[in-house]
Amino acid sequence: MMITMTDSSVSRVAVVTGGSAGIGAAAAEALAHDGWHVVVAARRLDKLTAVAERIGGTAVELDVTDQASVDSFAAGLDRVDLLVNNAGGARGLEPLAEADLEKWQWMYDTNVLGTVRVTRALLPRLRESGEGLIINIGSKAALDPYLGGSGYNAAKFGLKALTRVTRLEEIDAAAGVRVTEIDPGRVATDFSLMRFDGDEARARAVYEGKENLVAEDIAEAIRWVASLPPRVNIDSMNIMPRDQG
Template identity: 40%
Template sequence: MENIILITGATSGFGKAIAQTFAANKWNLIITGRRKDRLDELCKEIEEMGTKALPLVFDVQDKNAVFNAIDHLPAEWKKIDILVNNAGLALGRDPFDKANLEDWEIMLNTNVKGLMYVTKAVLPYMIPQKKGHIINIGSIAGKEVYLNGNGYCASKHAVDAFSKAMRMDLLPHKIKVTAIHPGAAETEFSIVRFKGNEATAKSVYEGYTPLYANDIANITYYCATLPEHVCINELIVTSTAQANSNLFYKE
């Protein structure tokens, strides 16, 4: 089977949009997530586009579940061309002294350790092929710290560092590494961050046009389909209304 992409966190937001974009361009998809019902629904949508989908239900925080699922891929799904490490989240927006330790742990376990586990599990399939592409979905929070972003910013700075380290260490294997760092994007991100408070989540995007999931999906597809000798190392992507992690122009 040709053109296989594995996408973590494919049940919503960037991950779902990336899956839909690649499926529309006839890629075969391995999609992962915690919510089986959403994965099954996305698989059906992908197959209706005329391509194949393999759902893997696990939480990237669970090291054993990650390796068990990826180590036991069916033979026809093992030639993975692209890995998109998308699974991630933000929890809380509290100052350091009031931040919830469990929130920190979940963010670090998902955004950092989960990325490490999945990448380590997939690499044995890429290295023998002497090719592959790892695309890490980071954040502008991994480039600039902002007020009350402590744990989330730390986790995304780690994603930035890991991306740079991967790029150097995997160079002999001809594996590309790209980090895409989005700014404010209207997905389920803020609803999760504010723990279901939809009014607060919606207020984050008032007065300006933010990024949307399809924007990042299209950028990911572009990065993934360049010639073999071309690699975009990293991109910081914001809406026109956002200058950096702290400055927005709102009408």
């Protein structure tokens, strides 16, 4: 796979991590409808391929926790105009006193360091674009700590700080890239299925009886931010369902 600057069939190139399902897949579809060539990236290549075929994009296997995987992915891209750092997730609900450090490590490695690895690898291409944009998908968990969320809260607070610092650094850069954070509230996806180790009943209970967002709601926000002229930088967006405080 190689997406090049000189490929006449490609206008603008968007990379969406965690693109095999949920918000990532919905964002890829929304961007494709706006004329982007979308490179969807995640570990589940079978699901990625289905997304890419549906939108006319490119599917590339990527593990954001593995530097070699990120390096290989970046080497295949000669052009990137938009990076949507969507790969992430939560594991466990243990309080701090019972913290499972393996789960904490995974959450930090995926949500924070995964974003660092991919952003650092693709930043030269984004700067070369002249209109580069990074959209980091955060969470309401970065704004409001909650019981059972200590590890995920910490990771998403870390991502929020990283996003802000990246924007400040890029303001001073010669070919600065715009940086946006989108913090969704409760979105009905398979997010909770991972948190509950595949327990479908517990995952469903998170959303039952509530007015939930759907992945397409967040995808529309991503599409809108990416559609704005280069002079505009949306700093952050908090998107909640109507019944969530």
